[in-house]
Structure formats: structure tokens, C-alpha cells
Amino acid sequence: MARVAGQIDVAKNEAILDAAVDVWAERGVQAPMEEIARRAGVSKQTIYNHYGCKADLVQALCARRVHEIVAPLEAPGAIEQPAQALAAFGRVLLTALLTPRYTTLLRTAMANVATMPEVARALYEAGPRASRRGLATFLETETAAGRLACPDPVEAAEFFAGMVISSRQTAYLLGVPLGLTDADIDRIAREAATRFMRAYAV
Amino acid sequence: MARVAGQIDVAKNEAILDAAVDVWAERGVQAPMEEIARRAGVSKQTIYNHYGCKADLVQALCARRVHEIVAPLEAPGAIEQPAQALAAFGRVLLTALLTPRYTTLLRTAMANVATMPEVARALYEAGPRASRRGLATFLETETAAGRLACPDPVEAAEFFAGMVISSRQTAYLLGVPLGLTDADIDRIAREAATRFMRAYAV
DNA sequence: TCAAATTTGGACCCGTCGGTCCATCCCTTA
DNA sequence: TAAGGGATGGACCGACGGGTCCAAATTTGA
Numbered sequence: 396m397a398r399v400a401g402q403i404d405v406a407k408n409e410a411i412l413d414a415a416v417d418v419w420a421e422r423g424v425q426a427p428m429e430e431i432a433r434r435a436g437v438s439k440q441t442i443y444n445h446y447g448c449k450a451d452l453v454q455a456l457c458a459r460r461v462h463e464i465v466a467p468l469e470a471p472g473a474i475e476q477p478a479q480a481l482a483a484f485g486r487v488l489l490t491a492l493l494t495p496r497y498t499t500l501l502r503t504a505m506a507n508v509a510t511m512p513e514v515a516r517a518l519y520e521a522g523p524r525a526s527r528r529g530l531a532t533f534l535e536t537e538t539a540a541g542r543l544a545c546p547d548p549v550e551a552a553e554f555f556a557g558m559v560i561s562s563r564q565t566a567y568l569l570g571v572p573l574g575l576t577d578a579d580i581d582r583i584a585r586e587a588a589t590r591f592m593r594a595y596a597v
Numbered sequence: 598m599a600r601v602a603g604q605i606d607v608a609k610n611e612a613i614l615d616a617a618v619d620v621w622a623e624r625g626v627q628a629p630m631e632e633i634a635r636r637a638g639v640s641k642q643t644i645y646n647h648y649g650c651k652a653d654l655v656q657a658l659c660a661r662r663v664h665e666i667v668a669p670l671e672a673p674g675a676i677e678q679p680a681q682a683l684a685a686f687g688r689v690l691l692t693a694l695l696t697p698r699y700t701t702l703l704r705t706a707m708a709n710v711a712t713m714p715e716v717a718r719a720l721y722e723a724g725p726r727a728s729r730r731g732l733a734t735f736l737e738t739e740t741a742a743g744r745l746a747c748p749d750p751v752e753a754a755e756f757f758a759g760m761v762i763s764s765r766q767t768a769y770l771l772g773v774p775l776g777l778t779d780a781d782i783d784r785i786a787r788e789a790a791t792r793f794m795r796a797y798a799v
Numbered sequence: 800t801c802a803a804a805t806t807t808g809g810a811c812c813c814g815t816c817g818g819t820c821c822a823t824c825c826c827t828t829a
Numbered sequence: 830t831a832a833g834g835g836a837t838g839g840a841c842c843g844a845c846g847g848g849t850c851c852a853a854a855t856t857t858g859a
Binding site: 802816819826 | 830834835838839840841842843844846847848849850851852853854855856857858859
């Protein structure tokens with residue numbers, strides 16, 4: 396196990412984070428730390444060496460993991476026809492959203508808004524907020540290029556993302572299985588893109 | 598305090614439910630039962646007389662309160678121009694969604710998916726599912742009447758509801774204050790309706 | 800190979816909270 | 830006014846889980 400001098404074991408740290416997501420996904424945040432330790436193949440004490448208390452673990456987990464999940468949304472990709480670009484964005488968005496890990500993160504953060512609002516806030520900024528902003532920029536460019544007519548790109552971005560996601564995120568958060576296949580996701584994203592293009596045609 | 602013979606005190610029961618929402622809103626579901634009792638001006642024992650255990654209280658609360666909140670969505674209202682009807686629906690939807698009580702309910706249910714999936718399920722059915730179904734029916738009628746062209750009314754309903762809600766629900770659940778005024782809500786609903794009409798024009 | 804730093808596991812402390820018990824009280828009804 | 834059913838509140842129990850402590854084992858850097 397590679398350990399950095401004077402530092403904390405990196406691999407073990409990852410294992411702890413992974414175990415935490417899994418455990419919380421299965422049993423909720425109120426699951427005992429001991430379980431996370433067991434799952435991570437680590438002693439409880441080690442966790443407390445890395446993170447002072449449970450709240451810190453929650454915080455660290457949210458901070459670290461959001462980025463992994465939302466990263467694909469930031470990759471701009473080749474500039475294609477707006478409809479294709481939108482569809483692609485929709486696909487990525489929906490896929491990311493329905494990730495069990497992201498769901499767990501959200502649930503965890505939501506359950507703790509009262510006790511640690513900053514975590515929830517950070518998750519919002521890194522997630523929905525950032526992705527909408529990226530989309531809005533794209534729509535603005537397209538409008539400037541005369542391929543779309545979005546007088547209010549931010550609002551339009553909200554609209555499009557909303558169409559793609561709609562009640563699906565809530566369903567997922569409430570543990571209702573939707574059973575969406577990749578083909579379904581693709582169809583939804585494409586249809587949303589088509590309709591959006593009609594709504595905002597020049 | 599009006600009490601029905603041989604029954605349980607109705608007013609006190611309401612008070613308990615009210616207190617539970619408030620307390621959970623402030624401190625999360627893990628807040629102690631004692632606090633709810635205190636807030637309701639009732640003894641802890643009384644709560645346990647009404648509901649056998651905490652889980653039952655959660656369940657009862659979710660079951661009872663959703664209906665109150667989603668009720669306005671079920672009132673069909675006078676049949677107007679589709680654009681107006683959609684805007685009205687959007688307004689009601691957004692307003693209901695941003696209700697602190699509904700937010701609390703959702704958070705509560707989400708935090709407990711692992712331990713009591715039926716509650717979460719019920720909330721989903723009574724909330725998002727039901728409202729979408731109502732909207733879909735409306736869109737179907739309008740399509741039949743030749744005022745709209747929605748080949749897939751259910752999907753279209755998802756799209757419209759999604760446009761209106763978009764990331765706002767997530768924001769709310771994550772405790773991010775949006776500060777939407779009635780005027781804002783109205784504007785969003787109307788704009789969404791307009792765009793939707795363009796997207797699904799005959 | 801040695802010393803320093805970490806890890807381990809397992810006992811342990813303690814606060815909290817769900818839930819129970821019970822003697823007393825209040826209200827309603829007859 | 831007597832009786833009965835629920836309400837009260839406050840003490841109480843037991844489980845659980847966060848967090849600590851510690852001695853022994855292990856790893857790491859030099």
C-alpha cells in the first residue's frame with residue numbers, strides 16, 4: 396500500500412470513501428461508522444485518524460465525489476449541430492443523475508441540510524448550478540451564431556435540463572426504480588432536443 | 598378540546614402532525630420524539646397512543662399531508678385556452694413544490710428510503726406521478742380537440758412539468774434559498790407555457 | 800536494521816433517543 | 830356526582846452508536 400511520507404494512506408482513504416457511499420446508499424447516513432470501517436477493511440480508529448468526526452466524513456465525501464460525477468458535463472465536445480449537442484448533453488445529464496452514487500450523495504446532503512448547510516450548498520453549486528451554467532453558455536453562443544433564439548439563455552437552459560430530468564430525479568431519490576435503458580435515455584434526450592429546437596427556433 | 602366519544606382527540610392529533618413537520622423541517626427526522634411532543638403541547642405518551650412507533654408517525658404524516666398539498670393540482674378549473682391552462686398548472690405546481698412542508702416531507706421520505714420504502718413510494722405516487730397523469734390527460738384532450746399536437750402526452754407532460762420545476766426543487770431540497778416571488782413564479786409558468794405551445798403546436 | 804509513525808482491534812465511556820410504566824389528573828357522559 | 834377512558838409527565842430502561850484509549854503489531858523512511 397503506497398503511503399506518502401508523513402501523510403495518510405491514500406488507497407485506504409479511497410477505500411473509506413467508497414465504503415461510505417456504499418453503506419449510506421444501503422442503509423442511509425445514520426448507518427454506524429463501524430460498518431463503514433468493516434466494509435473498507437479498515438479499523439474504526441483509522442477513519443477517525445483521517446476524519447475527525449462523522450460530519451467531516453460526510454463533507455469530504457460530498458466534496459470529493461461530486462466532481463467525478465459532474466466532470467463529463469464539463470467536457471465541451473466537438474461543436475456539432477445544436478440539436479445533436481443538446482441531445483448529447485441531455486444524455487450525459489440524465490446518465491449522471493441516475494448514478495446510484497450521485498443519488499446517495501444528494502440524499503445524504505439533503506438529510507443533513509439542517510445540521511450542515513454548507514455541504515448541501517456546495518453540492519448544489521457543483522451539480523445543478525454548474526451544469527446549467529455550462530449549458531447556458533452554449534445556448535448563448537448558438538444564439539449569437541444565429542442558430543437559435545434564446546433571449547434568456549439561463550432560463551432556456553433550466554427549461555431544457557428540466558425537460559430531460561423532470562420527475563425522474565425525484566423518483567430515483569424516492570427509491571422508485573425507473574428501469575431506464577440506454578436506449579430510453581437516448582430517446583428522451585433526442586426528443587427533448589427536438590422539441591427544444593422548435594420552441595427556440597430562430 | 599372537542600373529542601369524539603370513544604375516539605382519539607382530533608385536534609391534538611392535528612397538532613402532533615403539525616409539530617412533526619415543523620420539527621423535522623428544522624432539525625431533520627432524527628429529531629427526538631420528545632421535541633415533537635413539546636411543540637405539539639402534548640405528552641410523549643400521547644403520541645405513542647396515537648401512533649405505535651416513530652415509523653408510523655412518519656408514514657401517517659406523509660400519507661395525510663401529501664393530499665393537502667397536491668389537492669390544488671387536481672382541481673381542473675375552467676377550461677380556457679391551453680396556454681392559460683398550462684400556465685395556471687405551472688403556477689400551482691411550482692407553488693406547491695416550494696412549500697416548506699412538501700420539501701420536508703420529501704426530505705423525510707428520502708432519508709428513510711432504505712428503512713421504509715413504501716412511504717417513499719406512496720409519496721411518489723401521490724405527488725409527481727399523480728400530477729403528471731392529470732396533466733397528461735389534459736394534453737390528450739387538447740390534442741384530440743386539435744389545439745395541440747402531443748403524440749405522446751405522458752412524455753409531453755413530463756417535459757412541461759420539468760420545464761417549470763427544473764433545478765428548483767433540488768435547490769430547495771438542498772436548502773438553497775431561491776427567493777422566488779409570486780411574480781417570478783407567474784413569469785416562469787407563463788414563459789414555459791408559451792415555449793411549450795411552440796414546441797407542440799399543431 | 801532501527802526508530803517513528805500508523806494501523807489494528809477491542810474494550811470502554813457516555814450521551815441520546817425510542818419506547819414503556821405508572822400514579823395522577825381531567826373531561827365527558829350518564 | 831360517580832365512573833371510565835384518555836391524557837399527563839416524569840421517572841425509567843435498554844440499545845445503539847459516536848468517539849476515545851491503549852497496548853501490540855505493522856509499515857515506512859532512513
